[in-house]
Amino acid sequence: MKRLLLILIAAACSAPDRGPHWRAGTSTTPHDGGTLRFSTKDTLRTLDPAIAYDDVSPPILHAIFDTLVDYEPARAGDPTSGLAIVPRLAERWEIAPDGRTYHFWLRAGIAYEDGKPIVAADFKTSLERVLGMPDSPFGQYLTPLDGAADVIAGKATTCAGIEVIGDRELVFHLANPDATFLYVLAMTFSAPLRADHLAAVGDQMYRHPLASGPYMLESWDEGQRIMLRRNPHYVDPARAHLARIEMLESIPSDTQFLMFERGELDTAERLTSPDTLWLREQPAWQPFVHDRATMNAYGIRMNVRVKPFDDRRVRQALNYALDKQHAVKLLNGGAVPSHGLLPPGMFGRDDTLAPYPHDPAKARALLSEAGYPHGFDVDYVTINDEEAEKLAASYQADFGEVGVRTHITILSVPAFASAIGRPDGPPFSYDGWVGDFPDPANFLDVRFHSRMIANENSNNVSFYANPELDALLDRARAETDRAARAAMYHRAERILYDDAPWVWDFHRAMTEVTQPYVRGYEPHPVWGRDYTSTWLDDKVPR
């Protein structure tokens, strides 16, 4: 007994072997089979693609639901890959020269998990369902369609802009040309659903998905674990190597990494700072750490209608006062300084613009010019998140250097969201935007077009209205010539850079570590964790 105790104490006090405990086999061709296990710290709320609008569901919903078009997979070593649109359930499509008609031909042999064929009418069913659901956040994305507004308003039950020709042809008629429409059709809510399935499951759709993608639901213990298995009727074997995908819910970040180290999980993401720093220092783990720029922007938004932020010089001064390297350090290198809202690699981004340099002297001069030679006191509102709170303290120090005395208020996420969406809410706060699709319209229109200003839940939270920018964004959205469109967004970026309705800070990258035997995986810039092309090699103990 004493000896056992001594052995245990010695084992507990010695430095642990933190892996990797396995190496991959030497296969060059993908294996089929095996279960890929990962976890999330949150809970999965719904499997209904018309409702799910969060950052937990994409790896699951993208595996269950296929859409007409999708994004190409991301490729290792190519930071801009993953953004091009490729056919998925569609075999091909044609866009009329006026940009208002999209004609799709469906791929042959596509079927749901129950073996019944996917037909053109099923797309009309699911899209009209979204338009008719008051609690779906996605109806607004379909407003370019002819007649969509009538369905949203309850004046019609069918959308005139969706035309079904036989089983395999589908035509979308848009009221005005809209270059973002193809991206909308890649969003999961555009996946086909059969009317008889919807009728049979009723309000239980949230847990009875009808799979059109490579995986289908096997079981879901809500709040604990969801298990998917390969859809036997799926047509593309390259997207369904795994026998099963298992996601554990409600696992805290530090517990997740302990489970990963012990081999209870095959991938780990959203690591804590100590784990990220430790991983980056371990040569044995380096080949299995994946960094990927994702579609987002973070910074400080100002209500440009409220003093002192109504003065452009003040806004520019704060941009000069911020040292963007602080955020890069706070995020353990997982961030890139920004000059605007559009992330690196995105179409329409003006790469010739450099982020505002850290120049406190210039900031002080601009403040003096604006009538604030001694700075001012300001409340900065942020969310109750460890990272956001650390950023707030860093901003406080940077702004303090130029005389702007920042007082931090921390709110819960819902309270924060409803507060900053009102014109009379806090004028100076944390902000971030994660794109729904990789197009400038989904970034710049949402945050800076005057059309997006509202008295409650405003998307344009800077309450920034600039007729020149509005006109430019409207023209760019309708432009079908890609080069001309890119030039318009370059101009829009320049206007926003100079007008500075935000203190531009950084774009975040995601970091994920995988076990050595996880192959064919690369985090995706839009989907994040996308395991549809992943396969598991032999697991050889080291």
Added chain:
Amino acid sequence: MSGASILRRLAWTALVVWFVVTATFAMTLAIPADPAKALLGPHATPEAVERVRAYYCLDKSFIEEYGCYVSRIAHADLGESFRSKRPVRAIIAARIWPTVQLALAAILLQLLVGVPLGLLAAARKNRWPDHAANLVGLLGQSAPTFFVGTLLLYLFAYRFGWFPIGGYGSGLVGRLAHLVLPAATLATVGVAYYARVVRSELVEALEEDYVRTARAKGLSERTVLVRHALRNALGPLVTLVGLDLGLLLGGAVVTEYIFAWPGLGREVLQAILDVDLPLILGVVLVSAIAIAVANLVVDIVYMWIDPRLRG
């Protein structure tokens, strides 16, 4: 035990439940935003908002709104979660079973370890087993749950690999393996407390005349201790178990979080962070009722084991 005294206690329990229902109603009035809009989100049509307002009687007078609320609670309708848009009743139903398992396992451990420890300390009063039990008790009571939980997780799951690190597990063996560490974490404080209570009750009982009589009859020390003295120490223990059960049924937030145990505590923590008021109120209501019912059961059991209380 008389029917009247049970009825009296039942009435008290009903009064407590009514008070809790009314208090939670008062809390719904504190929602800063329109609940209908919070439920339907920013894209809701005015018609949908009106429908929800009518359902919750938000368009009626204060008294009618209260009546609607009480009627819905009486029909076990706790509303819909703002966050997941699902019935609160269904969410609580899914979470309560893991919490019940954890609570029962923790109490079982407390009894299985705490009572013998208390017995040993009393039987060896002021000798080293007593001092050792005291020390264990002191440590157990002073160590915070997050520390004990993290330590147990690090040692027995991560370093030695004897138990899984987190989650709920499936199948009887899997579930038991996942249950051990969170139950042990929760039981640490209880073990210490139960041991101290049993010890002090026994030490007192061992001085009593009936124990001297039992010894004089020539009964063995073990029989005296277990059959006579311990029986009289059961009263406070029953109270403790009842109160613990009531409290634990409200969810053990820290333990459930550390071990990713999918119980009510984990759910309510997320609900608090999301300001998901219907869910928070639902859990408050269920916890309060659990505590009230546990108290009622304790009172009845107490009357049954102690004839002096039957009045």
